[in-house]
Amino acid sequence: MLNNQSEIAIIGGGVVGLSVAIGLLQSGHKVIVCDGEDSDARASFGNFGLVWGQGKGWNFAPYAKLTVDAIAAWEDFSKNLNDLSGLDVSLDQNGGFEFFTDPDKLNNFISMLEIQKGHAGNRFNYEALSGDELRNQIPGIGSKVVGATFSQLDGHINPLRFLRALRRAVKVLGGQIKSNASVKKITSNKDGGFSLILANGSVTSSEKVILCAGLGAIKLADQLAFKTNIRPERGELLITEKLGDQLPFISSTIRQVDEGGIQIGGTHADVGMDDNETLDIMVDLARHAVEIYPALSNVRVLRAWGALRVMSPDGYPVYAQSEEYPGAYLITCHSGVTLASLHASILSDWIENNVRAPNLEAFNENRF
Structure with missing residues (x-):
């Protein structure tokens, strides 16, 4: 040995x-x-x-503050990582949306963000938009979308x-x-x-x-x-074909990586260590994506998989x-x-x- x-x-x-x-x-x-x-x-x-802040720590102030600190440090971290590795992780911090088709869920989320804003002070802010305001800003948003929240702090990277x-x-x-x-x-x-x-x-x-x-x-x-x-929580994902056109938004459930493919996710299931994807969830994810942005109805799904999140109590x-x-x-x-x-x-x-x-x-x- x-x-x-x-x-x-x-x-x-x-x-x-x-x-x-x-x-x-x-x-x-x-x-x-x-x-x-x-x-x-x-x-x-x-x-x-x-690289996301909306909703994080709304009922736990230390986490709200830690998240804002982390988001603020990402630009320098990305540059350092790119210099060390020679790989561009494609950091995009131009803001992100949370879309809603249920007005009660939208209002509840806005209430949560108000509490989160109180924890983080002027370091966290957001904007609430009605469905009509959203469609004027982003043509093509589905008619079932009743509104959204937007934070300039939110963004994403190429995960792999x-x-x-x-x-x-x-x-x-x-x-x-x-x-x-x-x-x-x-x-x-x-x-x-x-x-x-x-x-x-x-x-x-x-x-x-x-x-x-x-x-x-x-x-x-x-x-x-x-x-x-520590406990597992399963999330499931859809991955589409690569698109030539750029998706005009990112959200916590729909995002386009820099190579062109779109990731669709955001599910939560307490199923132990089972990371298998399930057909009913895959259908729900596809339906959700099309409700938010109907143009995605013609996009082919290439892969689907489940993965386990790491959760504390x-x-x-x-x-x-x-x-x-x-x-x-x-x-x-x-x-x-x-x-x-x-x-x-x-x-x-x-x-x-x-x-x-x-x-x-x-x-x-x-x-x-």
Whole structure:
């Protein structure tokens, strides 16, 4: 068995783990990322690519503020990532819509945004539009749309290129990514640090360990005395053919990537670890897209799939340090893309516990 020594071991090679790795590497740390098996439930492969604020933290002020901070940091983060990786993640922060066909749901969402605005102050704003105002602004919006909200802060990226850019940046910065490195057991060493026993029998040792394994943390968290009950939530997606014409909007459920294909999503289902797509949901997604923008009725759907989100008990991020095992950290969230700009920057200060460390006490797992 080979023993690889590193200063910090990150368990999880998805968006969250790689973003955290970039921040630590740029702070001068030696980092190894243990990426699991291809058969693992990988939320990062199904991410929608949104850099989004509307509705986030409306009933939890710390998250509303954290989201605004993350969105504001994305432009610099994108430039840094592009420089490191040589890949353009196609950041577009020209604003996004939330469309509604039900007036009660629209009014409820506006009420939520008002609360969110109160939490974030003048750093978050939005505009509410009636259906007629929307159709005057964007010809082609469907007649069933009763209104929408718009925030200039919202945007998106190319999700799969983003994941490739993160991996490349980690390697450029000198980080090590171990593929097919499924961690089965974590032990605390008597002389300090941790040993990670992999499925193939090899051992990786580190001074600190950061659990960013998404749904993989379900089986590992208690080994480090973390108590957060992580659960899966299935979302389903449709992917269309590439279009020559540009979609005149982005929303949290309908967006066009820079290559031309349109992603349609936004579903939520509590079905355990079942990530299979379902015909009735696929039909509902297609119907929703056509109701919002009828011109999509003639577009061919090429692929459909289900993916599992990573959810904490209250749906908000968890940033926790183990009380029983100093040097062990748990980082989990379902908005890994939006929060990536902070994960790749200020979290290194939190892990180092230096004078610049952000106050993340509100996100500790003691709230559960």
